[in-house]
Amino acid sequence: MERILTYAQALLEGTEQEMRRDPSVFVYGLGVDDFKGIFGTTSGLLQKFGPERVFDTPLSEDAMTGVGIGAALAGLRPIHVHIRFDFLLLAMNQLVNIAAKSRYMYGGAVSVPLVVRAIIGRSWGQGAQHSQALHSLFMHIPGLRVVAPTTPYDAKGCLIHSIQDDNPVIFVEHRLLHFVKGHVPEEEYTVPFGAARVLAPGKDVTLVGISFMAVECMRARKHLAAQGIDAEVIDPISLTPLDIETIAKSVRKTGHLVVADNAWLSCGASAEIITRLMEHMGGTAFKAARVGFAPVTCPPTKILEDNFYPGPETVASLAHSLLRPNAPKWTPAAAAKPEAIEFRGPF
Amino acid sequence: MERILTYAQALLEGTEQEMRRDPSVFVYGLGVDDFKGIFGTTSGLLQKFGPERVFDTPLSEDAMTGVGIGAALAGLRPIHVHIRFDFLLLAMNQLVNIAAKSRYMYGGAVSVPLVVRAIIGRSWGQGAQHSQALHSLFMHIPGLRVVAPTTPYDAKGCLIHSIQDDNPVIFVEHRLLHFVKGHVPEEEYTVPFGAARVLAPGKDVTLVGISFMAVECMRARKHLAAQGIDAEVIDPISLTPLDIETIAKSVRKTGHLVVADNAWLSCGASAEIITRLMEHMGGTAFKAARVGFAPVTCPPTKILEDNFYPGPETVASLAHSLLRPNAPKWTPAAAAKPEAIEFRGPF
């Protein structure tokens, strides 16, 4: 019997199990101890572990990040939760100048086992400052790990791995993924960094979907199947380190790559994946395209918001043009944009 | 008769001319009014324009950036100077959440004519936190312009253009470029955004050099010439917007592209240029490679620092392998790493 949890429940379970196993793990951040419990991902932890291990903070993202680093230097394993990724812009100095660099600039004398959970906002007119997905900023910086699991299974395993890892990890979650349901084993397990997952096999085109876009790629795959196009969907899971070989293996077969990111494109993860693949495959014997946010600030009004985000149709249409450049442009009829989703990923 | 100035002098001249022309221009930032004058780029301005238009600030990068934005909203044209790019990590929230977004999220009601000068540190063991070149972080964000001129001529023209532009501009300078000499006309002129410059013609390979790496590419070109390889060197000057057509025109001719960035590679400007070119050329009928900082934190000790930075030899060697994949690997003998340079760029 499969055990079904939501992504949010999977995160909660992983956190709780690690907190039980290791007394040095603690959770902090704005709202982690309130009745909403960060979309349920921290609910009940305060009751179970007390206010020393589960605490709210002042509105001080910069210093609170430094506090996590300092606690990590002292041997603790902090999990710092941000209900919006956008707030990390206040913490860049600590994350980039200190967390990422401490081990190196102190010649290996210390390590910083810090997990930073960054939730990408979406839907209901979040607008300019509550919708950003800034993982590529952190992928640029040596000394940080960046992971963005998509399925509940990977969410739990990756979070546990992140907590146990001795380095700073930016743990990227998409708000809409919290609702996704899937099989999650009860026991503790880890999903290693640097291993991408083939979510669905295919032979004509490789769709690499980052974070919530992996879900959208699965939907695009259905659209494409109706056109006789057989898409393979890959979820990189971890962005730094990046498992380029799994992607390359797929593209060697399909010859075509679409990278769908849940973020802007310029200097984004999509550019990195395409370039890395070209380097890895020793040339460019493949066709590639990328899709992501429109190159503008996120607008709240629905008609613009719908056009700001890429969706299954955009991905499918792009894959179609890549494979059939001479065919008339095709875009499947758009379903209503998702505000909540059920998705049971195969693993 | 050519009029020769250093890059630093060119910046000073451009600033002074704009301050004379437009009373709404002011210059502020840590150290702009002291006897060192930010490597001479602000020297004498205090004496000429007084402490209201040229002022030092408290150590408060976050708020001082917001102050610039607020002054810009009120119709002034602030130039905020940071003697190290690294300090901008404290200003990310204001730059990304406010400066980049104000015009869009207020539906065009306002604009933010702010120039942020960010100086990339190098040499003499600057180490982990005084050596970063983070232009790609800003290239990721819609609503910002990012420019990185290389020659004194472009430095002056681009700075004047940046000051006159009605949008936030991240103006990237490399510390070692400040010493570079070249022709600079006395009159005011602007160098437009979005127009790359071919620094030297060639037919075998296109070298795109960002910021100081444009200088190194010119040197690499000499090394390559000795091997019978004729390299074309392009300075993009402006990174957002990016003039991809000038690069494409070159690569259509040469079929080979090396992008040399003065920064890390992952999700960097180099990945963006390669991917954009692929999109622009409708495929990948070219070979491409990139080179930049080693994927580690910058170490101060010289032997490691020398290996951290790419140089003319790295660029030449990479271009050589790209063109002659079957030839034995070739690397020209390394000259001493530059601490100061004279470079008269052709334009």
Add this chain to the structure above:
Amino acid sequence: MLSEQFYETLFLIRRVEEEAARIYPTDKIRSPMHLSIGQESVSVGVCAALRAEDVVFGTYRCHALYLAKGGDLKKMVAELYGKYSGCAKGKGGSMHLIDPAAGVLGSSAIVGTTIPQAVGYALALKYQRKPAIVACFFGDGAVEEGAFHESLNFAVLKKLPILFVCENNFYAIHSHILTRQPTANVIDRAKAYGIPVAQHDGNDIAGLHTATKSAADAIRNGGGPQFFECLTYRWREHVGIAEDYHTGYRTREEAQPWHDNDPVAKLAAQLDAQQRQAIEARVEERIRESFAYAEAEPFPEVSALYEDVLKES
């Protein structure tokens, strides 16, 4: 005379928000909405003492401030509806109201971020030798952000024409101020920068108005920044339209004195019935018009997505 003015603005704000709350469940207003209900008088009391050319900056909880400073009502409601004729063309939403003509210069969803902009605007006013001043509104949570301290330090250092207005409603989302700050002495921390500070009952609109008048005069005359802490209370949930006493982070008992001290009700009681009815009828008519306008106006074209990223010269 003054109390009629106060009442008209207060009542307008209260009723606009109630109306927006009534509409909210229909999903016609699709963006996170932070109601000022219960706290309106801080904005009204302060702004009534400002001049048209004076400028305000606020937070995502900005409906009251926008209207108190004279922001265009139709454009505001259209903005809530995401319409192209909204004050931000539907690109701002409830959290990013702006009306430069009325001196409403913006409001940000990132706590504390407009404080330094307000200081920068004040710097510009001084630089331009303009007689205007800035009033900068923020919550009790914002004083925990480093930017607040950096801004205060600089504003005092440069003697800028700015009034800092901390709306202390005792909570940041569900966290009481005493779980976030060692002592509830915001004004002492501001005072340590060497400026005049005062704590006010934020619901005492007349008192706040008088205090602002004299502070604004002093600031306008080059006296440098001043700091107000205005005690008040939010009646509804942090974001959204419901009451939330059942959720456990605060009690109805705690709220009761603030409800009893409702400035709308108190002012209403001071006016004579006819006056009051005339005002209310006028306000209701404006509201009816504005919501009808917002309903009728078109959404942006898709092409608007790509506009307003940068200003073309």
Add this chain to the structure above:
Amino acid sequence: MLSEQFYETLFLIRRVEEEAARIYPTDKIRSPMHLSIGQESVSVGVCAALRAEDVVFGTYRCHALYLAKGGDLKKMVAELYGKYSGCAKGKGGSMHLIDPAAGVLGSSAIVGTTIPQAVGYALALKYQRKPAIVACFFGDGAVEEGAFHESLNFAVLKKLPILFVCENNFYAIHSHILTRQPTANVIDRAKAYGIPVAQHDGNDIAGLHTATKSAADAIRNGGGPQFFECLTYRWREHVGIAEDYHTGYRTREEAQPWHDNDPVAKLAAQLDAQQRQAIEARVEERIRESFAYAEAEPFPEVSALYEDVLKES
């Protein structure tokens, strides 16, 4: 007895820095170097009252603090030389000294950034029920950074075992404190958070030692944070080895009282000649050894470039 100890550490620091300054023009030490000469007694006075298990965090101007807390001398000099046996394997340089065994937990070149880490370390000590405390050193410039306020607020809120030590040398690079802060009342601003504060003559080593002893006791007993402002003066240029009175931002007259109040000279005068000579000889020998060691040690291999980025589990 105590004054001999003080003198030995003070003299060591002074002489190590003088020696580093002597070597500097040869380019054997190739990284920006910020000398503590003139300010050493702040580190020495405070650290002498700390225990081995206590922990310190500092700034790029960290030679004095590192040595005062017992950091390994040879590893420090080797680090300045960029050698593999340096305390950071040549990857830190003068600005990033560390010696976890001695409780020196790091020093950053970005002003103010180690303050929240020090607070986080203190949080961990409390969490782990350890009897140790943290002393967090920073300059008068750092108090202008928002992170300082955020850190202080949190440390006081959580009653953490930490002593904040502001080394006020009146300058941030070439800017006097009164051009950066409205009034020179750092302690008042700290005091507004509700903790004990004190201003000390940073060059009065014995006084500082006594004050630290009692503060450290109180902190160790759960009394929560305390704040010291230590007035002192930097003799050399901000970065580099020269004097800089000729550059105009400060005068030799201003500096003179501080030179007259040199703690090294004052202590030297208190010791008897023999004692003093013995100490100095011992110190000179250690310095000679350490510099010889640093000279002789190898640079890292090129392969070390790629090491220490991440910790492999």
